Amino acid sequence: MIKVKNLTKKFDDFVAVKNISFEVKKGEMFAFLGPNGAGKSTTIKIFTTLLRPTSGQVKINGFNIEEEEGKVRKSFGIVFQDQSLDDQLTAWENMDFHGVIYGIEKKQRRQRIRQFLKLVDLYDRKDSLVKEFSGGMKRRLEMARGLLHQPTILFLDEPTLGLDPQTRNHIWEYIKKLNQTDGLTVFFTTHYMEEAERYASRIAVIDHGEIKAIGNLGQLKEITASNSLEQVFLKLTGYDIRDEKASGLDRMRQQAKRWGR
Amino acid sequence: MNTFYYNLQVIYILWLRQIKRHFRSRARLFSSLAQPILFLIAFGFGFKSIYAAAGQGDYLQFLSPGIIAMSIVFSSMFSGIEVISDKQFGFLKETLVAPVSRLVIMFGRTLGGASVAVFQGFTVLIVTLLLGFTPCSLPMFLIALVFMMLLALLFTTIGTALASFFTDMHAFPVIINFVIMPLFFLSGALFPVEGLPKVLDVVVKVNILSYGVDGLRGSLIDSFAFSALTDFVVLAVAILIFLYLGSYLFKRMQV
Numbered sequence: 001m002i003k004v005k006n007l008t009k010k011f012d013d014f015v016a017v018k019n020i021s022f023e024v025k026k027g028e029m030f031a032f033l034g035p036n037g038a039g040k041s042t043t044i045k046i047f048t049t050l051l052r053p054t055s056g057q058v059k060i061n062g063f064n065i066e067e068e069e070g071k072v073r074k075s076f077g078i079v080f081q082d083q084s085l086d087d088q089l090t091a092w093e094n095m096d097f098h099g100v101i102y103g104i105e106k107k108q109r110r111q112r113i114r115q116f117l118k119l120v121d122l123y124d125r126k127d128s129l130v131k132e133f134s135g136g137m138k139r140r141l142e143m144a145r146g147l148l149h150q151p152t153i154l155f156l157d158e159p160t161l162g163l164d165p166q167t168r169n170h171i172w173e174y175i176k177k178l179n180q181t182d183g184l185t186v187f188f189t190t191h192y193m194e195e196a197e198r199y200a201s202r203i204a205v206i207d208h209g210e211i212k213a214i215g216n217l218g219q220l221k222e223i224t225a226s227n228s229l230e231q232v233f234l235k236l237t238g239y240d241i242r243d244e245k246a247s248g249l250d251r252m253r254q255q256a257k258r259w260g261r
Numbered sequence: 262m263n264t265f266y267y268n269l270q271v272i273y274i275l276w277l278r279q280i281k282r283h284f285r286s287r288a289r290l291f292s293s294l295a296q297p298i299l300f301l302i303a304f305g306f307g308f309k310s311i312y313a314a315a316g317q318g319d320y321l322q323f324l325s326p327g328i329i330a331m332s333i334v335f336s337s338m339f340s341g342i343e344v345i346s347d348k349q350f351g352f353l354k355e356t357l358v359a360p361v362s363r364l365v366i367m368f369g370r371t372l373g374g375a376s377v378a379v380f381q382g383f384t385v386l387i388v389t390l391l392l393g394f395t396p397c398s399l400p401m402f403l404i405a406l407v408f409m410m411l412l413a414l415l416f417t418t419i420g421t422a423l424a425s426f427f428t429d430m431h432a433f434p435v436i437i438n439f440v441i442m443p444l445f446f447l448s449g450a451l452f453p454v455e456g457l458p459k460v461l462d463v464v465v466k467v468n469i470l471s472y473g474v475d476g477l478r479g480s481l482i483d484s485f486a487f488s489a490l491t492d493f494v495v496l497a498v499a500i501l502i503f504l505y506l507g508s509y510l511f512k513r514m515q516v
Contacts, residue, residue, distance in 0.1 A: 071360075073358060080351060084350075084352055086352050088281070097274055102360065
């Protein structure tokens with residue numbers, strides 16, 4: 001489903017992703033873990049055609065991300081780390097907008113919107129403006145929207161960040177259901193180790209733009225001689241706090257953008 | 262579904278989204294009317310007697326098309342801010358990962374922004390009618406509508422092109438005012454462009470807005486400083502140039 005070969009992404013002198021290679025198979029629930037600023041979001045942005053790689057090759061659902069952009073875009077659904085709904089529109093209107101820009105025909109669109117809004121328990125609120133929604137409801141709506149065009153791969157960038165345990169649980173139940181019934185491939189990042197422990201079939205740990213280890217939970221524990229994923233994670237990525245460095249760099253990038261570079 | 266029909270549908274839904282957003286925000290609806298009305302009353306009635314004493318007739322007749330043009334330009338340019346707010350609040354990503362060409366996205370947005378601006382201009386036109394403005398004839402009135410659309414399209418594309426440089430919603434209005442104010446004051450919206458000092462004359466003729474103001478005024482009160490054809494051609498060419506430039510910048514934009 002996802003094939004990555006020698007992928008590198010540079011921003012000027014800064015190397016965000018260093019020559020990574022791996023593969024995700026159909027029907028996997030693949031967790032992509034790493035500290036802040038490790039290169040997770042950059043990698044997902046490349047997979048989803050928002051950024052172009054500096055070098056290397058990526059195939060999504062068998063399509064090359066640079067040469068077959070359109071087909072790649074039809075193959076995946078994504079739930080972004082920060083919200084990407086139009087909160088001046090209703091839940092239904094957000095779904096409908098998505099359906100139209102993905103070229104789903106009217107009759108089918110209506111039927112699927114109904115189906116997916118029901119799946120995430122938002123059908124009763126279909127005519128409410130999104131700005132009236134809670135964080136958890138917005139997340140669920142984004143999830144429904146990401147699935148509307150029936151992608152074969154679902155990218156989830158921190159899908160449960162800032163949500164209460166009940167909502168997190170709900171969201172993972174939907175995802176698991178779709179994974180089991182439709183064979184949906186799921187590629188997700190998370191900071192909650194127990195989520196990766198519980199739901200991932202395989203896990204990759206990335207730091208400083210490099211893949212430190214990849215395998216299922218048992219293998220990772222074995223390699224690092226640890227007894228929990230948290231320990232695996234800390235052993236592979238060290239104990240330093242990364243926030244400062246990452247946000248400083250982000251600020252620089254932000255500044256550069258502002259100057260139009 | 263064939264590609265042409267699909268693209269039309271995408272343009273329609275982008276257009277519809279902007280119309281809905283506009284009419285759902287009452288604050289935006291009213292605040293955008295305040296400035297033109299202020300200008301109409303302060304300038305229109307303030308200079309009325311001087312203008313009449315100079316033998317030029319009714320200043321409100323002269324000024325109204327200029328103010329209508331101004332409201333369209335403001336509204337169009339500010340629609341660029343939607344690109345920035347979409348960038349800031351994430352919605353832009355939703356459109357950028359979709360399997361649709363960026364040119365089509367740019368096109369739908371431009372049409373949406375321009376429609377809102379024409380609506381705005383039309384509302385100001387109604388206000389001027391209430392204040393005593395009288396257009397010359399119905400067929401010419403229809404030509405005025407064409408000029409309103411051209412103005413709206415031109416400045417929406419300029420607004421969108423400018424917006425692609427910014428990631429911050431606060432800086433944009435400042436820059437826009439910095440651009441619009443000189444354009445507006447040096448466009449003949451407030452004063453006749455005949456018999457100006459040489460330097461000012463050149464500036465007015467270089468300013469694209471002058472042609473929009475002239476087209477609108479010419480068709481509303483039947484007095485062109487240039488000519489309807491000149492105005493039309495200049496605006497149409499400018500639209501094509503900025504549409505091209507805007508879509509290039511939009512395409513290049515990363516989030």
